[in-house]
Amino acid sequence: MISSSFSVKENSYCQYSKFRVGCSLLCEDGTIFNGTNVENASYGLTICAERSAICTAVSQGHRKFKAIVVSRCDQDKFTYPCGACRQFIAEFGLDIDVYSTRPDGSYERGTICELLPFSFGQSDVI
Numbered sequence: 756m757i758s759s760s761f762s763v764k765e766n767s768y769c770q771y772s773k774f775r776v777g778c779s780l781l782c783e784d785g786t787i788f789n790g791t792n793v794e795n796a797s798y799g800l801t802i803c804a805e806r807s808a809i810c811t812a813v814s815q816g817h818r819k820f821k822a823i824v825v826s827r828c829d830q831d832k833f834t835y836p837c838g839a840c841r842q843f844i845a846e847f848g849l850d851i852d853v854y855s856t857r858p859d860g861s862y863e864r865g866t867i868c869e870l871l872p873f874s875f876g877q878s879d880v881i
């Protein structure tokens with residue numbers, strides 16, 4: 756998962772920010788989907804790597820996810836998904852593990868519930 760997120764990061768389309776992000780999403784059945792950030796000249800249309808991977812997985816009929824691994828740029832620090840992506844991940848389960856990596860392969864982990872406490876979700880609207 757970590758190495759595949761590193762690899763897919765190279766496909767990042769990020770000519771505006773130059774901030775390359777790669778993401779690997781593990782489904783409960785073991786299938787892995789990858790995603791990168793895809794930027795746009797109309798900046799606000801940019802989609803993050805996390806949402807890109809989730810949309811790919813859902814489009815292929817997968818909805819049950821165990822973990823998501825995110826690798827960003829080549830910075831030597833751990834960073835976590837933006838607020839929009841946290842909300843997007845939480846839609847599919849508050850127990851999903853979120854891993855943040857560093858270029859040396861080290862990682863930190865937290866559940867989406869820890870990253871997005873008091874979240875708004877399906878039970879609030881259905």
Ligand SMILES: O=c1ccn([C@H]2C[C@H](O)[C@@H](CO)O2)c(=O)[nH]1
Nearest residue numbers: 772774776792803804836837840
């Ligand atoms: O969780 C995040 C946060 C940012 N980005 C992307 C969006 C944009 O292309 C670049 C800089 O914000 O990083 C992601 O892919 N995931």
Ligand SMILES: [Zn+2]
Nearest residue numbers: 803836837840
């Ligand atoms: Zn995001």
